[in-house]
Amino acid sequence: MQADAVAAALAQAHRSEWAFVLSATVRVAGDLDLAEECAQEAYVSALQAWTRDGVPERPGAWLTTAARNQALDRLRREVTLRRKLPLLVEPATVDPHDPADPDGPDAAVPDDRLRLVFTCCHPTLAPEARVALTLRLVCGVPTPDVARAFLVSEPTMAARITRAKKKITEARIPYRVPGRAELPERLDSVLTAVHLLFSTGHTAGEGDALVREELCDRALHLARTLAALLPEQAETRGLLGLLLLTDARRATRTDEQGRLLLLADQDRTRWDQRAILEGLTVTAGALASGPPGRFTLQAAIAGVHAMAPSLEQTDWPRVVHLYDRLLAVWNTPVVALNRAAAVAFADGPAAALPLLDELATDPRLADYPYLPATRADLLRRLGDAAGAAQSYRRAMELTANAAERAFLEQRLAEVSRAAGAEPAPG
Amino acid sequence: MAKYAILIYDDPAGYANMSPEAWGAVIDAHSSFVKGVFELGGSMDSGAALAATTSATSIRGGNTVTDGPFVETKEALGGFYVVEARDLDHAVEIAKLCPAPFGGVEVRPVVDPTQANPF
Numbered sequence: 001m002q003a004d005a006v007a008a009a010l011a012q013a014h015r016s017e018w019a020f021v022l023s024a025t026v027r028v029a030g031d032l033d034l035a036e037e038c039a040q041e042a043y044v045s046a047l048q049a050w051t052r053d054g055v056p057e058r059p060g061a062w063l064t065t066a067a068r069n070q071a072l073d074r075l076r077r078e079v080t081l082r083r084k085l086p087l088l089v090e091p092a093t094v095d096p097h098d099p100a101d102p103d104g105p106d107a108a109v110p111d112d113r114l115r116l117v118f119t120c121c122h123p124t125l126a127p128e129a130r131v132a133l134t135l136r137l138v139c140g141v142p143t144p145d146v147a148r149a150f151l152v153s154e155p156t157m158a159a160r161i162t163r164a165k166k167k168i169t170e171a172r173i174p175y176r177v178p179g180r181a182e183l184p185e186r187l188d189s190v191l192t193a194v195h196l197l198f199s200t201g202h203t204a205g206e207g208d209a210l211v212r213e214e215l216c217d218r219a220l221h222l223a224r225t226l227a228a229l230l231p232e233q234a235e236t237r238g239l240l241g242l243l244l245l246t247d248a249r250r251a252t253r254t255d256e257q258g259r260l261l262l263l264a265d266q267d268r269t270r271w272d273q274r275a276i277l278e279g280l281t282v283t284a285g286a287l288a289s290g291p292p293g294r295f296t297l298q299a300a301i302a303g304v305h306a307m308a309p310s311l312e313q314t315d316w317p318r319v320v321h322l323y324d325r326l327l328a329v330w331n332t333p334v335v336a337l338n339r340a341a342a343v344a345f346a347d348g349p350a351a352a353l354p355l356l357d358e359l360a361t362d363p364r365l366a367d368y369p370y371l372p373a374t375r376a377d378l379l380r381r382l383g384d385a386a387g388a389a390q391s392y393r394r395a396m397e398l399t400a401n402a403a404e405r406a407f408l409e410q411r412l413a414e415v416s417r418a419a420g421a422e423p424a425p426g
Numbered sequence: 427m428a429k430y431a432i433l434i435y436d437d438p439a440g441y442a443n444m445s446p447e448a449w450g451a452v453i454d455a456h457s458s459f460v461k462g463v464f465e466l467g468g469s470m471d472s473g474a475a476l477a478a479t480t481s482a483t484s485i486r487g488g489n490t491v492t493d494g495p496f497v498e499t500k501e502a503l504g505g506f507y508v509v510e511a512r513d514l515d516h517a518v519e520i521a522k523l524c525p526a527p528f529g530g531v532e533v534r535p536v537v538d539p540t541q542a543n544p545f
Contacts, residue, residue, distance in 0.1 A: 124514060171535045172428055174513040182515075 009055040017060035018140035023112035024064045029071040042067035114177050121190040122173050129164035130193045139218045191239045194222045234286040238296025241283030245302035248275035260403040264311045276306045294330040316346035333362045349378040369398035385419035427510040429536035430517040435501040440528030455525035462523040473507035501529040
């Protein structure tokens with residue numbers, strides 16, 4: 001067997017089967033750390049066995065069997081230890097069935113991978129830990145890469161992951177998919193984590209570009225899994241639609257120099273039409289199945305943009321209408337700001353200015369660079385070059401993203417020229 | 427089943443000027459909480475209300491004795507329950523019923539001291 005063929009098969013099995021192997025092993029091991037070690041050992045032993053015997057027909061099943069055997073072996077040894085030291089080790093008691101839940105914990109969704117996702121995204125864990133754990137345990141991303149993705153040091157990320165795993169064990173966070181009654185709250189936490197995972201890859205500040213593209217792919221894969229496993233929950237399809245429609249523009253978000261391109265300046269012919277078609281279909285399905293939630297509504301907005309031949313020919317009244325509905329289910333100042341930007345296209349920049357004035361009093365937006373950036377754009381379009389320049393400077397002070405800063409700098413130079421003034425130094 | 431402590435952190439000022447009727451309602455809320463624990467399939471291990479933080483004395487390093495609570499905050503530990511629950515989800519479900527009108531509650535697993543090193 002060719003060494004690189006085996007390596008490729010292993011890499012593929014890692015991408016597509018890791019969560020499956022790990023979650024099946026957790027069932028036997030009853031402990032995340034032990035299961036993770038056994039899954040890792042299964043991949044290591046696969047390299048040797050597959051080189052010798054060839055790649056098995058079902059690599060996932062092979063790996064799962066190997067990992068579970070490894071776990072059973074370890075537990076058997078531990079049982080011996082327990083007999084010798086009966087007072088030191090408390091037997092792990094796992095309730096296979098939840099007597100308080102008439103649906104049964106497994107009734108809603110009988111899938112081990114989902115169990116793992118719901119455990120990683122449990123609402124009692126810190127939100128940043130949820131995303132990190134999902135990457136580490138569900139996607140099998142090594143801790144140094146997780147650290148790089150979140151722009152923190154490796155020891156910081158390792159500590160964060162260890163702490164979350166410890167809480168799962170010590171506080172006894174159950175390894176289960178929530179029953180139907182709890183699903184809305186828990187599912188929202190899961191969808192938010194997957195969305196955050198995607199956003200982290202999509203709006204990069206700095207860091208390794210390769211890892212970042214990978215984050216988008218992982219998030220898309222998870223969204224697909226969730227939509228396939230929980231299709232009756234419309235928001236799973238809403239999230240998948242949103243990610244597909246947003247990701248369809250991936251190639252056009254920056255120019256050759258890596259500079260940020262706004263929606264207005266993107267080459268729409270290079271948008272991924274296959275992803276758009278799939279995104280629109282999935283979103284339409286979510287919209288048709290009842291009152292839409294925040295992910296479905298955001299997907300619908302992304303869909304209007306995806307269908308528009310140009311920025312000017314966008315159905316802006318429809319965008320504003322969708323933002324109104326989004327605000328009704330998810331009232332945040334950022335959504336209100338985006339709505340104001342849509343109003344500026346539907347009814348003209350002058351109509352949107354009072355909305356921004358109102359938002360400027362919200363302390364939550366005090367350091368939000370997109371507020372002055374939006375104001376700058378409106379003033380620019382209204383011909384108030386001096387006012388626009390002032391707002392561009394404020395936005396530049398607040399942004400931490402190099403590509404965005406470069407964009408703002410360029411706009412500032414343009415309006416400064418228009419105002420007959422020198423561009424501001426720095 | 428595992429033991430969880432439900433720690434009640436409240437602003438004591440809220441109780442200070444309470445009418446007798448309102449106080450009666452608080453007592454009733456605690457009685458129905460205890461009933462609720464069993465209705466949810468958990469059980470009550472123990473619990474206690476603590477006197478006001480104005481009566482607290484703290485000791486640091488084994489000999490520095492000072493008047494007042496260990497940590498000065500608006501919300502103070504006012505009482506606790508220890509319940510038995512299946513897992514954290516179950517404990518949180520129970521704790522959501524616990525009255526804490528001027529603050530909130532914190533759920534912490536109770537460590538088994540017979541374990542070799544629970545920390």
